[in-house]
Amino acid sequence: MGEETEVPVNTEVRGETWRVRISTTGGDVLGAGILLAADAVLTCAHVIPTGPGDPPDLSVPTAEISVPTTEVQVELVGVPGARPVPARVADGCWVPELADSRGDVALLTLAEPQDARHAAPLHRVAPTRGRSVWMCGFPSTRELQDGVWFRATLAGPSGPRGEWVQMFPLTPEETVRPGFSGAAVTDAETHRVLGMVVSRYDDRSSAAPASRRLHLSYMIPIETVVRHLPAIDRYVSGGRGNGLPSVPRGAARDREFARWLARWFAAAEGTRQVEAVVIKKGEAVRAATLSRAVALADRELPADTPPPRRAPLPVGIHPPASLHAPPPGTPPPAAAPRNGTARRPPSPYGPDEEPDDLLPPVGSVDLALDVSGETVADVAARVADRLGLSPAGEDGSAVGLLGAAAVPLTIVAEGVDYAAAPLALVEFTDLLAARGARLLLVFRNPESQSLELALRMADPGKDETAARLDRLRDRIDHIARRERAAHDSTALIAPVRPVPQRAAALRLDLTALRRHPEPGGARFLADLGAFESTVESELLRIEEVIGLAEAQIARRNELRGRLEAFFALLAARSLEEERAAAPLYRTAHNLLHRAPCELAEAERAVERFAEAVRHHTHRPRGGDAS
Template sequence: MTRTGERAVTSLLRMPSWIARIETPDEGVIGAGVLLAPDRVLTAAHVVVPGQPYVVHFAGVPDAPSVPAHVLPQEHVPQREDPFGDRSGDLALLRLDEPLPAQHTTWLYRRATPHGPVSMYGFPVGDDAGRWHDATLVGGRGRDSQVQLRPRTEGELASPGFSGAGVVDHATDRVIGIVLSVDEGRPTAFTYMSPTETILRHLPQVSAWTYGAEAVDRTLRTGTRGAGGELDVGFATELASWFRGEGWPVLVTVVPPRGPRAWTLKRAITLADRELRTERNTSAFDHDPPETVPPAGGHDLALDVRGMTAAQVTDRIAERLGVRADPLPERLGALRVPLAAVLAGIDEAAEPDALLGLLDRLTQQGARLLLVFRHRHDRFEQAAEALVHRPLRDRWTRLSDELGCIHDELGPALEERRDRVLPGPDPATLRLLTEAEAAVRRTRMLSAWLAHAPDRDREPLRADLLFTFEDAVERRRQRLEQAITLLDTRLRRREELLGRVTATWPLFRERNATDTDRTMKAYRLYEEVLAHLQQTPCDLDRSEAATTHFLTYCTTPPPGREDPP
């Protein structure tokens, strides 16, 4: 039986014993499953129906007989759609009439922010022996925190026989969820997986066969309202915004150990967790303002770091991310995994300064952090300055510098080139230049807005405005650089043509000194070419045609001569 520290799959060359093939007595193979306990098989709810008989076969167990099975209504969570059209549920537990030996089972593994390559073993139509398919975890989808999988090849698209199949993570060799088929079982370009914590949300009894660090420390959880259960609406709204991924990625705040603010923090952490947010514990908050309710999956972990060293915090983060080797901060950064973490009690950590150094590195690698201090003092002010206010000011300053570069350097450079050469008749080129010129005008408008914007628009909670401006300015810079490069190419071509023409004329005149008529005609063509090439702005297309005509005349032998003059 797979336990902590062991592997769900030791080699893809053999079939693990926990892989289940689910059949009906009449229709044959209908899906796959994962043997979690001697008498329990986890699968997708659309594969099975309560009250119907099924047969489960374990091809990875030599000489194992097929086992009759059924599903109870309380262990069947059908697929539903929420008011926004997102799918949820689609999970079930089959009960085997005859249990298998415990060594054939496996456990589910909790893992934050699934990413990277995975494999699954299913039973496509016509292949009852089954096969491995590979895919890459793309990212979360919908409010049920299902995860999108991209097949490695077209031949590994989802099919009904993979519904309920266990998904094995290559980085940890552990089962991190099960496959859910979509679009009525037809093969699709993507597959969807229900990760372990989403499974636990719908089937909490599966926790008996689950290992891996839970996302939320027990000191940071809350249930229904009790002592100190008064909601701080303003703080709850700020927290929900952070959990939605809005505003500046680092939120540094002070929350005393007790009182409404502490209860509000625990409520937000609980509701934002994929595993803890269930219909049972959220019903108590149905009447709260909707802007105070964070989305499920809003964080990857929430740690109470009181008394912890920086190394211990690093280990906890590494465990949630599925890092198997030495979890140095540099290794966490090299993974390039998006991380959203809550760390409470920063000022009560064993090494607060070293911990803040670690968190600074994580923020530079793209982590979103909610840092909670228990008391307001110098270290809190230093953290807020170092992780929020200073980098935010720097970003606004860089934005201002980028705007200045566009309207003081790139804009004039584009205008100077437009004065020297025409863009030509190509529609794509004309569109690019039009967009580049419009970018300069919009940049001037944005610069004027920044010069008079109120301070509240530069606050951390309004950082999305900054990010929007940064993206827009980057696109404008790219358009301008592309337009300038295009015009520079045309200007270089103009200089090339001018060089060829001015080099050809003296040679032609010398070789045809006795042929006055021919020389005079060539001279008229030469003057015509120079007029085109020296015109401002230069019409390069007409210049190209005139240059070709002149060079052709100069290099074509006159009647009665074999070689060009």
């Protein structure tokens, strides 16, 4: 049963040249893998056979185990004509399954390098619920040994300490099985690799028919793999979820604040979707408490640990295990000696030091960043990247890229009142909240106007309808301010983009809504909801205009710097050479300092001057000519 609904590999997704089948030297299929580079393949540790001998007692913290030296065969099944090549576990890159099922990742080194163009596009993405994914494995069934595609949707954090992400198979028959371990989990929309298949669960205890039993699959997100194998960091694109500074293990903490943060990150009962807190400059303990809590909640970096260097980090060892149900969690492994053995280390989570009520769930923060000096467009770009949205292109805007997308992320924004436009950023975070985001907004000045706005937006004490109307008033006032800012920005670059002028009309519409003949009735609520959508769309539209203008202004400033750098090179030449190139410099300078600036024309003028400088600076000086 079930094989009739499976999708043969040659009839569906094509182009995944990174797909790897791992077999014994005798040809028996062991599992799957992901080509990361010409000579590197990622897979699950339990896929690699170990030598003879009983598994050690993991209750002994100093148990040392040898890294497996078994040779396996690796074949790029997505590359026509590829032949199997030998591979072994890379030095210091085997993290076997621990007693609590964490870990279970390994990096193989190929004896014969492959074409690096076939490597996988690994990408850091928040594993949000409902995302459609594909995976291809190699079951033992003879007809399917060349690969079979399964489909699933991501559900949410699961497994040991939340390291895994549960996947709902599209049909019960598409639950992963032996032969899928180590397979790439690929986003159906962007075709980026988001994780790796690790386990499955079948409910065999129920008396219900097999078609009605629980069937689940699990993956390890790429960020968790990086946490265990820092060596693969060089192959992963996308910004890290945690951009706050690390703090030393012994740093003092505000325990009450840590307890509150743990509850908020866990979305405990009684916590609010949007919270605004103040950490004043100089409040080092409170700031360290926030940074540590975010690090504990991050998938990639353990608390107290700086960003990994791009070099292999040997880790704790444990014999392999087959696919099975996920048990509860314990500490991850750490560094091992260079002699090919490893020692189980203390946990970076610090459970012996931290009571459970101070520990936020792993993966409970999707994005944490210091927004000091950042624009709305900058923050929107980071949000879009964490959602795995495709780039908008040269003329696109990150704000526009979000479009009508849901934003099921938990976001920490530190230094909101020190952003490039604090009020605009608070308005934008309110828009993100309307799309489903949970937000912790951190301010440094208790008297800031942006904090006042954030508190007013998050005020649960108001009547809901009155609060919605007041929020609309604030949004429209903000749109008016942003329209003025957009006018100033767009006037600097030609062709000058038209700026929407909708604030005045929106104010009239809001006044009409407040005078609605049926306040509080069904028709009023429908009109209120429609107007909220209209205002939200106008806010997005004006932020997109500003984002595009800011990108063009940044390009103009970059060209100004390039022009002056080449002028400095010319200054070391003779006066005659400087005079010869001076007209080109003046032309480029005038174009770049004119408002509006014709950006394309100015860019050509800068390049003409740069070419002239290159011509002069590559000639010998007058007195050096032979």
